Amino acid sequence: MATSSFDNAQITSYGDRMQIFGLGSQWDTKTILEAELNILQLRQKPFQTKKSDYESEKQTWTALQTSLTNFNKIVTNLKDLNTSGKDVKLSEDGFITASATGVALDASYSVSVQQLATKHRIMSDQIAEGALSIDEKVQLNGKDLTITADMDIKGIAKAINSGDYGVDAVVLNNKLVLTSKKFGTDNAIKFSDSTAWETLGLTQGGAIKNELQAAKGAIFTINDIQITSNENSYSEIDGLTFNFTKETTSNIEVNVSRSADQLVEKVTAVINAYNSTINNINSLGGEKGVLQGEGVPRNLKREMNNLLFGVNNAGSMLYDLGITLNKDAKNGTLTFDESKLRTMYDSDPQKAQDMLGKNGFSGQLYTVIDNYSKSSGLVQTEIDGLNNRIKRIDDTLDRYDKQFEQQKEAMIQKYATFETMMGSMSKQSDYINAALGLKNNNDN
Known part of the structure; x- marks a missing residue:
């Protein structure tokens, strides 16, 4: 203050x-x-x-x-x-994973992965925007698909995704990209003979025109026995499941035991x-x-x-x-x-x-x-x-x-009033003192 x-x-x-x-x-x-x-x-x-x-x-x-x-x-x-399961130990990480339930035998396995399963992926030619004027009933993976004249490339993708065709469709840079939902050769995308597919640039002469990734099955060996599968996993051994994430260059030792x-x-x-x-x-x-x-x-x-x-x-x-x-x-x-x-x-x-x-x-x-x-x-x-x-x-x-x-x-x-009052009294006192002083001077 x-x-x-x-x-x-x-x-x-x-x-x-x-x-x-x-x-x-x-x-x-x-x-x-x-x-x-x-x-x-x-x-x-x-x-x-x-x-x-x-x-x-x-x-x-x-x-x-x-x-x-x-x-x-x-x-x-x-x-x-x-x-209730059993412990699984791997000699090396990054290639496979494994899990075991209580029914799995205590055992060791030697596993290698020669090839991972892949999804089939193909691409159309680049297609101009706007209605494609294609009016045709075709087949995708053996199921009917109706393409109407007013559909553009996005409309066709939407029709595919709305149906049960086992295929995911997206449009990238005005190209229709189709990917199988499941892995393996059994799930490769199949088209009927149709001018519509050729017009889109998906097929040519009845064969796939632009294949981005081939459909492949997994190839792996367990204890020197080669096995193929449409999935990157294998669960045919009681209580034991293998999942494959990367191809190996050598065997991975898998030990299953209770711990x-x-x-x-x-x-x-x-x-x-x-x-x-x-x-x-x-x-x-x-x-x-x-x-x-x-x-x-x-x-x-x-x-x-x-x-x-x-x-x-x-x-x-x-x-x-x-x-x-x-x-x-x-x-x-x-x-x-x-x-x-x-x-x-x-x-x-x-x-x-x-x-x-x-x-x-x-x-x-x-x-x-x-x-x-x-x-x-x-x-x-x-x-x-x-x-x-x-x-x-x-x-x-x-x-x-x-x-x-x-x-x-x-x-x-209160104190402001007190100050005013005391100031007034001080003035009166000064006046009286002055008056008394003047009188005394006169008397002298």
Whole structure:
């Protein structure tokens, strides 16, 4: 606030206008006014402090909600894991992929790909825009197609795409490009003898005129046996499917076996995330924690730990899979002995899956965490409650701001009146003193 002085006079900008205090009264009116205004504003201090506390607590709840949401993503990876299949390992990536179900035999395969299956693609001559004046019923892949005189090249493409011809049609640079929907020689595009196809430049003398890509079948060998297929895949071996993506220059070794590696990896990730969450809850709800005394984190920890003591229909517990509470039981974190999981998986993979999957530990854990982390969950309820408290404080502070402005204006007016009164009294005093001084001089 800009001020300047003239003896005891103070020029201020209170009330968005110039005020001169102390000119008539010789009092430090400005300082007195500031003190009173500061006292008025002190009423807001407790509310501002409380609002800051609420906002800090809200940030903590929001961070916990985000942490729980991320935790459940890791739990989902275990919940949705299908371990009923078998592991497939390749000697080299980038050429083939393979997947195996539980019925596949534990075996090794030597695979090479000599030729990938391709789709048939042909192109017409460049065709002028506008109606083509072709009025003819033709056949495409053995099915009737009617071309009328008012059709242009785009109209013919639309007619092909609207029918069940096994062909996709597009127009590029005024050329009609046809591509078979399926791979292989059995799905090559076939035209009837017709002047219409020749007019379009798709055939010439009954043969295809502009072939962009020939229709080819896949050629591959499995354990030195050559096989052909219209598709870039092969699933004639029970429980095993090969997909071919690139021609090979040497054999790819494929090993199919039952392995607990993937399950162990997912369980380890869940246990690590579980322990991180428990440690976070311990920190937040412990001594000097931001959420000390709050029931939500305490109940969450209890519900998470209770999952460890469930028994499945076969009478087994998570302990049998190597998942146990840490020796410091009060801490609530877990330990994981993967050797126990591997032992059970080797003897009964379905049992291990049932205990850990969506109907077991991970499914139950997901439900518990989701009840707290979802948008309508228990943590969000705490956040909503804090938002309501913050809003009430904001409303109170807004009301105090309005009251302060009104009271400030009244105080400014009060001290302005005081200045006027004191100035008038000062003038009267000066007049009396002057008169008395004149009388004394006359008496002398």
